[in-house]
Amino acid sequence: MRLTTYTDIALRALMRLAGDPERSFTTGEIAEEFEISRNHLTKVVRDLANIGLVITQRGSGGGFRLARPAQSITLGEVVRVFESRQALVECFRTDGGACVLTPRCRLKARLAAAREAFFLELDATTLAECAYPHAQKTPAGESRK
Numbered sequence: 414m415r416l417t418t419y420t421d422i423a424l425r426a427l428m429r430l431a432g433d434p435e436r437s438f439t440t441g442e443i444a445e446e447f448e449i450s451r452n453h454l455t456k457v458v459r460d461l462a463n464i465g466l467v468i469t470q471r472g473s474g475g476g477f478r479l480a481r482p483a484q485s486i487t488l489g490e491v492v493r494v495f496e497s498r499q500a501l502v503e504c505f506r507t508d509g510g511a512c513v514l515t516p517r518c519r520l521k522a523r524l525a526a527a528r529e530a531f532f533l534e535l536d537a538t539t540l541a542e543c544a545y546p547h548a549q550k551t552p553a554g555e556s557r558k
Contacts (some may be wrong), residue, residue, distance in 0.1 A: 414531050419523035420495040422449055422457045424543075425490060427466065431483035431544035437476030464494055483544060501528055 416424075423446050430438060440458060444451040458477050461467040466486060469477045479486070500506040501524060512518070547553050 428545040431540045432546035437478045439476045483541035486540040488538045
C-alpha cells in the first residue's frame with residue numbers, strides 16, 4: 414500500500430508536534446525543517462484542525478500544536494482519515510468504478526482484508542511512539558537528538 418504525499422506530510426507534521434508537545438509551531442518552521450512545501454503543509458494543517466488533531470492560533474505568536482496527547486492519537490486514525498479520499502483500487506471507489514470483474518471478482522475481498530490488516534497494525538501504534546524531536550546542533554556541528 415502506498416500513502417499519498419498529503420498523508421505523509423500530515424504524519425510528519427504530527428510526529429514533529431509530538432516531539433515537542435508543549436510548543437506551538439509555524440507552518441514555515443516545519444516546512445523548512447522537513448523541506449516540504451509550505452502551501453501543502455498549510456492545507457494539511459487546516460485539515461488536521463478540522464478533524465480535531467491540532468489546535469491553530471492566528472496572529473503574532475500563533476502557530477499550531479497537538480489538540481490531544483500524542484498517546485491518544487493512533488497512526489491508524491490519521492491514515493484512515495487522510496487516505497479515505499483515495500480508493501485502494503477502482504472497485505473500492507464510492508461509485509463502484511467501472512471494473513468488469515466486479516460481479517464475480519475474488520480479489521476485492523482479499524484486498525479489503527489486507528487493507529484492514531494494514532490499518533489494524535497502524536491502530537496499534539500511537540503518535541507518541543513515533544515522536545520526532547528536533548535534532549540539535551552540537552558545537553562541532555554534529556546533529557543529535
